[in-house]
Each structure stands twice: as structure tokens, then as C-alpha cells.
Amino acid sequence: MIFHETDVFTARIVELIDDESYSALQAVLVADPEAGDLIPRSKGLRKIRWMGSGRGKRGGIRVIYYLVHHEEIFMIYAYPKNREADLNQRHLQILRDLVEQHLNQ
Known part of the structure; x- marks a missing residue:
């Protein structure tokens, strides 16, 4: 499995979870690339819920990714559950645009 990351994702994920937790997340996605829920009206973006490092049960994070095949x-964005609500349509459009740029490279 090949994982690509946006610069924003890379910057955010190191703030949210440690390397061990990120490796575990990647292992879950290798075993089941469709583990994340499809986000409605997102053209294939998926959201997986993950435990944040040292944050307890309520300190989970959300990871947005796109299964190219x-x-x-393509790991796109990560955010803490307790700081951001679900992504609005404007944010989804920005993330869809990032996927399009990646696929057209």
C-alpha cells in the first residue's frame, strides 16, 4: 500500500497522534482500505475515527482520506473531534479540489 499525504495532513497529524498510533492507523487502512465512512456528496472522500494520543476516549481525531485504488x-486532512464539527460544504470542496490536483499530477 502506498500512502500519500498533503502538506496540511502531515503538519496536523504529528500534532495529533504519535508515530506508533499513526502506524496503527495505516495498518488498519492496509487491512481494510474502506474502513472509513464515505462522506456524503464528497466524491469519494472517507472519514475514519481514530483515538488521539493521550487524549482519552473523548479526545479522538478524524482523518479524511481518499482511496485512489x-x-x-491519499491522506488529506486530520482534525481533533472536540475542536471541529463535521466539515461543511466549503471545506469539502477544498478537499475535493486537493484530490483532483493529486490525481492530475
Whole structure:
């Protein structure tokens, strides 16, 4: 499995979880690339819920990713559950645009 990351994702994920937790997340996605829920009206973006490092049960994070195909995942965005509500349509459009740019490279 190949994982690609946006610069924003890379910056956010190191703030939210440690390397061990991120490796565990990647292992889950390797085993089941469709583990995340499809986000309605997002053209294929998925959201997976994950435990934040040292944050307890309520300190989970959300990771937005795009399954390019079963051997390639594009990690797009990560955010803490307690700081941001679900993504609005404007945010989803920005994330969809990032996917389009990645696919057209």
C-alpha cells in the first residue's frame, strides 16, 4: 500500500497522534482500505475515527482520506473531534479540489 499525504495532513497529524498510533492507523487502512465512512456528496472522500494520543476516549481525531485504488491512499486532512464539527460544504470542496490536483499530477 502506498500512502500519500498533503502538506496540511502531515503538519496536523504529528500534532495529533504519535508515530506508533499513526502506524496503527495505516495498518488498519492496509487491512481494510474502506474502513472509513464515505462522506456524503464528497466524491469519494472517507472519514475514519481514530483515538488521539493521550487524549482519552473523548479526545479522538478524524482523518479524511481518499482511496485512489486498493493499493494507494491519499491522506488529506486530520482534525481533533472536540475542536471541529463535521466539515461543511466549503471545506469539502477544498478537499475535493486537493484530490483532483493529486490525481492530475
